[in-house]
Amino acid sequence: MRIRTLLALACMTTPPLMAAPAAPQTHVLPMWMQGGHPAVAMQLGDSVEPLHFVIDSAAGATIVDEATARRRGLEDAASVETRVEGATDRSTVLRRTRNASWHLGTFAFDAAMLQTDLSRLAGRTGRRIDGILGNDVTSRFDTTYDIAAQQVLLQPAGSLVHDDACLRNALPVRDASMQRFGFVQMQVPGTDVEVIAVVDTGAAQTVLNAAAAAALGFRTDGSDARVTVRAKGTQGLGERVVETWLAPLPGLRMGSWEHPTQEVRISELPVFASLGLKERPALILGADAMTDTRVQIGSGAEWICLRRSEKPQLQDTPAAAR
Helix, strand or coil, rough: CCCCCCCCCCCCCCCCCCCCCCCCEEEEEECCCCCCCEEEEEEEECCCCCCCEEEEECCCCCEEEEEHHHCCCCCCCCCCCEECCCCCCCEEEEEEEEHHHHHHHHEEEEEEEECCCCCHHHHCCCCCCCEEEEEHHHCCCCCEECCCEEEEEECCCCCCCCCCCCECCCCCCCCCHHCCCCCEHHHCCCCCCCEEEEEECEEEEECHHHHHHHCCCCCCCCCCCCEEEEECEECCCCEEEEEEEEECCCCEECEEEEECEEEEEECCCHHHCCCCCCCCCEEEEEEEHHHEEEEEEHHHCCCCCCCCCCCCCCCCCEEEEE
8 A cells, every 4th residue: 555645735825615605514424544545425516426535634725636537527728737835846737627516425515626646646555536625625614534433524613612632723823825724732742842733634644854853862864773764755746755764653642632652754845844844843643643533623723623533443445435
């Protein structure tokens, strides 16, 4: 299975795809794990064919795979190409699709999306990925990502209950391109290290930046037996591969939530600099840290909550909705 980080549109500001939800309603979306990423079913117009979209809390725009756009007649001949910054490179090319009607469970909306080549995301799973559902859609709701329960909840803005499982966004003053991103302050148990984490359901594995690795005493020069080279590095949507190491992170804590020791990546992805986090300990909190956790991000990413799921851990298998 090929693991990739999908923080592909972190520094891109896009116009709203749709008007605000017309009525307060909770939408329950079946979800499954596909190639290490949580996925949901989207439908185009009156078609009953489900399109498989990775649901990515750290993608700033919703994207359709260019092959799917071509097959479903979504391409707009008048659209111009735009190059945007990705997690590992600066060469992702996007184009607007034509406006179309979409259904996300019981939530229906009209939107002109973006398209690009997502073929790399399928990896070796053999299952196609038709798109990425970004926070331009989900940030209009209080959104719950529950991998163990195999569902996503889109709840009316303001529904989120704030308790000791919740923190305000750790970057209350942030650039307009990052308004919809969930940043939280976390502690590493057994150390005095604190990190800023960006909650990224589209990243299959948690990634430390160089500053966080250094603060934790990890060395990537070959002298640290705890640290091993990841031969494949880390690759985003483009061609560039960023040098990467693997190391055991001694857990994470946020409020009443705590995660045990897990293997994480160490990689100085360019996106850390784009987020203004190159010089301070930071990490991308990936789906591997969420398999037993209900992740809730309030509308506009003002609040982030991490709670233990009441369901058993979900393995990497498609759900019935597929």
